[in-house]
Amino acid sequence: MGPRVVYIEELRDHVGDEVTIRGWLFNRRSSGKIRFLIVRDGTGFLQCVATAKDTEPQSFELCERLPQETSLVVIGTVRADPRAPGGYELLLSRLQPVQVPEGQFPITLKEHGVGFLMDHRHLWIRMRRQFAILRIRDAVLWAVREFFKREGFVATECPVIVGTQVEGTTTLFPLDYFGEPAYLSQSGQLYLEATCMALGKVYWIGPAFRAEKSKTRRHLTEFWMAEAEAAYFDHEDNLALQERLVRYVVEYVATERRRELEFLGRDATKLLAEVKGPFARVTYAEAVRIVNGRGVPMEYGDDFGAPAEDALSGHFGKPIFVERFPAKIKPFYMKRAPDDPSVVLCADLIAPEGYGEIIGGSQRVDTEEELISQLREYSLPLEPYRWYIDLRKWGSVPHSGFGLGVERTIAWICGVRHIRETIPFPRMLDRLYP
RNA sequence: UCCCGGGUAGCUCAACAGGCAGAGCAGCCGGCUGUUAACCGGCGGGUUGGAGGUUCGAGUCCUCCCCCGGGAGCCA
Structure with a gap:
C-alpha cells in the first residue's frame, strides 16, 4: 500500500506529507532535467514537479512521454510554493499510468471553434x-x-x-x-x-x-x-x-x-x-x-x-x-x-x-x-x-x-x-x- | 421558421483580380534544472463540405444540397 490517497482540494491540509493522487494528466512541460506535470483529479488541478534527483528514474522518463489525458496515479510530497498555480505542488516520487492513450487528445490547450468543441x-x-x-x-x-x-x-x-x-x-x-x-x-x-x-x-x-x-x-x-x-x-x-x-x-x-x-x-x-x-x-x-x-x-x-x-x-x-x-x-x-x-x-x-x-x-x-x-x-x-x-x-x-x-x-x-x-x-x- | 456569416492540414486560420495550397499550434526527433497555453532547432502532414456547371486552368465564379456559427421570433 502506498501513501494515503487524497484529493487535490485537500492538499492544504497535507503540506509536508507524502500522498497519493489519482487522476489524469492535463498537461506537461519540460525544461530538460526538471519536468512539470499538471494533473487533475476532478477536485482541482495540481502541478507535479519531477527531477532526476527526487523522482524514481522510470517515472522521470515517463514524464517526458505520457500524452495528455493519460489516467495515472502520482505519489509525492506536498509543498507550498508560490511558483505553483494554486499555491501547492507535488514533488513527484513516482507515478503509475492507468491507461495510456494511443492517439492525441482532440482538445488541446490551444484555440478551438465552438462547433468542434460541441462535437467533443x-x-x-x-x-x-x-x-x-x-x-x-x-x-x-x-x-x-x-x-x-x-x-x-x-x-x-x-x-x-x-x-x-x-x-x-x-x-x-x-x-x-x-x-x-x-x-x-x-x-x-x-x-x-x-x-x-x-x-x-x-x-x-x-x-x-x-x-x-x-x-x-x-x-x-x-x-x-x-x-x-x-x-x-x-x-x-x-x-x-x-x-x-x-x-x-x-x-x-x-x-x-x-x-x-x-x-x-x-x-x-x-x-x-x-x-x-x-x-x-x-x-x-x-x-x-x-x-x-x-x-x-x-x-x-x-x-x-x-x-x-x-x-x-x-x-x-x-x-x-x-x-x-x-x-x-x-x-x-x-x-x-x-x-x-x-x-x-x-x-x-x-x-x-x-x-x-x-x-x-x-x-x-x-x-x-x-x-x-x-x-x-x-x-x-x-x-x-x-x-x-x-x-x-x-x-x-x-x-x-x-x-x-x-x-x-x-x-x-x-x-x-x-x-x-x-x-x-x-x-x-x-x-x-x- | 426567417435574416446574415462561414466550411481549406488533427486544431485555429491565410491564400490579391481565376494561375505551383501556406502559416501558427498539435504530432514526431533533438536541446534546455522553475515551467505557467513554456521556449529554441529540425521533420512529416491536403479528395479545399458534397454533386453538377463555366473555363486552357476553379479553394476562388454559377446552380443545387449538406453541415456549422451569429442574430430574430418564442420563452426559463
Missing part, C-alpha cells in the same frame, strides 16, 4: 473553464435545495411524461405512450399546484422540454427549472420568496466557489453588489416606457424581446421584477389583478447585465368559475384539465409559485454568454450529439 463535449468538460462552470452549477443547485429546506419547503417530484398540454402543442415534444398521445413536460407547475395543497410549501428541480425551434444563446430544448409552489402565498409573498432565493444562491456561490468565479474572470464583488439591496420592481406598463425611453421600440401588449430585456437590465443594474403583464400575453392559470382585470398578478425576474429572464411566476387562479372562464378564453379544452379544475373544488386557497431557469441563472453568475456551457450535455436545435 464529452471531452471538453474535462477542460478548466468547463470544470469551473460545472462546479458552480453544482453549487447553484445545492444552494437552491438548502434555501428551500431552510424555508420549510418540501422537496417533491412532478411527472415528466404528461398527457396535458399546458399551452398549445407547438412547443411540446410528442410521445407515443402505448398508443395514447403524450408529451414531455414543459413545466411541472400544474402538478406542483396539486402537491402544495397536500404538503403546503413544495419545490422540485426537474427538466423541462420545449420543442420551440429557437436558436439563441438563451435557449435549450431541454433545460432545468427549480419550481416552487406555496399554498396561502399571495403575489407579494411570492416576490419576497423569489428575492430571498436569488440572493441566497448568489451569496452561497460567491462564498463556496470563489476560486472558480475568479478563474472565469467573474467579479464576485460585483455579483454580490447586484443582489445586496432590494430588487427593482416595475409594472409592465412602466417597463414598456423605460424600454422605449432607451430607444428600443415596443408597444403595450408586446412581449419583451431580447433587446427590450437588455435595455431594462441596463437601466437598473440589479435584478428587476416586471409585474402585472397584460393577461393576453400570459398563460390561462394566472390570477387577474382585482383592481384591473386586464392584467395578471405575475412577475418575471430579469437578471442584470443582459442575461435575460431567469424567473417567471404568478399568483394562480383559485376559483373554479374563473379557471373555467379563462380556459374558455384561451380556447383550451376542459377535459384534459379536469383534475386541475378539481383542485378548485376541494378547499381551494390563494396560492402562488414560480420557476427559476437553472441554466440562465448559472450563465449570469458565471458571466458566460451562452447557456450551452452551463449544462454538461446541452440539447439544442440541431444538437443531439453527444
Whole structure:
C-alpha cells in the first residue's frame, strides 16, 4: 500500500506529507532535467514537479512521454510554493499510468471553434473553464435545495411524461405512450399546484422540454427549472420568496466557489453588489416606457424581446421584477389583478447585465368559475384539465409559485454568454450529439 | 421558421483580380534544472463540405444540397 490517497482540494491540509493522487494528466512541460506535470483529479488541478534527483528514474522518463489525458496515479510530497498555480505542488516520487492513450487528445490547450468543441463535449468538460462552470452549477443547485429546506419547503417530484398540454402543442415534444398521445413536460407547475395543497410549501428541480425551434444563446430544448409552489402565498409573498432565493444562491456561490468565479474572470464583488439591496420592481406598463425611453421600440401588449430585456437590465443594474403583464400575453392559470382585470398578478425576474429572464411566476387562479372562464378564453379544452379544475373544488386557497431557469441563472453568475456551457450535455436545435 | 456569416492540414486560420495550397499550434526527433497555453532547432502532414456547371486552368465564379456559427421570433 502506498501513501494515503487524497484529493487535490485537500492538499492544504497535507503540506509536508507524502500522498497519493489519482487522476489524469492535463498537461506537461519540460525544461530538460526538471519536468512539470499538471494533473487533475476532478477536485482541482495540481502541478507535479519531477527531477532526476527526487523522482524514481522510470517515472522521470515517463514524464517526458505520457500524452495528455493519460489516467495515472502520482505519489509525492506536498509543498507550498508560490511558483505553483494554486499555491501547492507535488514533488513527484513516482507515478503509475492507468491507461495510456494511443492517439492525441482532440482538445488541446490551444484555440478551438465552438462547433468542434460541441462535437467533443464529452471531452471538453474535462477542460478548466468547463470544470469551473460545472462546479458552480453544482453549487447553484445545492444552494437552491438548502434555501428551500431552510424555508420549510418540501422537496417533491412532478411527472415528466404528461398527457396535458399546458399551452398549445407547438412547443411540446410528442410521445407515443402505448398508443395514447403524450408529451414531455414543459413545466411541472400544474402538478406542483396539486402537491402544495397536500404538503403546503413544495419545490422540485426537474427538466423541462420545449420543442420551440429557437436558436439563441438563451435557449435549450431541454433545460432545468427549480419550481416552487406555496399554498396561502399571495403575489407579494411570492416576490419576497423569489428575492430571498436569488440572493441566497448568489451569496452561497460567491462564498463556496470563489476560486472558480475568479478563474472565469467573474467579479464576485460585483455579483454580490447586484443582489445586496432590494430588487427593482416595475409594472409592465412602466417597463414598456423605460424600454422605449432607451430607444428600443415596443408597444403595450408586446412581449419583451431580447433587446427590450437588455435595455431594462441596463437601466437598473440589479435584478428587476416586471409585474402585472397584460393577461393576453400570459398563460390561462394566472390570477387577474382585482383592481384591473386586464392584467395578471405575475412577475418575471430579469437578471442584470443582459442575461435575460431567469424567473417567471404568478399568483394562480383559485376559483373554479374563473379557471373555467379563462380556459374558455384561451380556447383550451376542459377535459384534459379536469383534475386541475378539481383542485378548485376541494378547499381551494390563494396560492402562488414560480420557476427559476437553472441554466440562465448559472450563465449570469458565471458571466458566460451562452447557456450551452452551463449544462454538461446541452440539447439544442440541431444538437443531439453527444 | 426567417435574416446574415462561414466550411481549406488533427486544431485555429491565410491564400490579391481565376494561375505551383501556406502559416501558427498539435504530432514526431533533438536541446534546455522553475515551467505557467513554456521556449529554441529540425521533420512529416491536403479528395479545399458534397454533386453538377463555366473555363486552357476553379479553394476562388454559377446552380443545387449538406453541415456549422451569429442574430430574430418564442420563452426559463
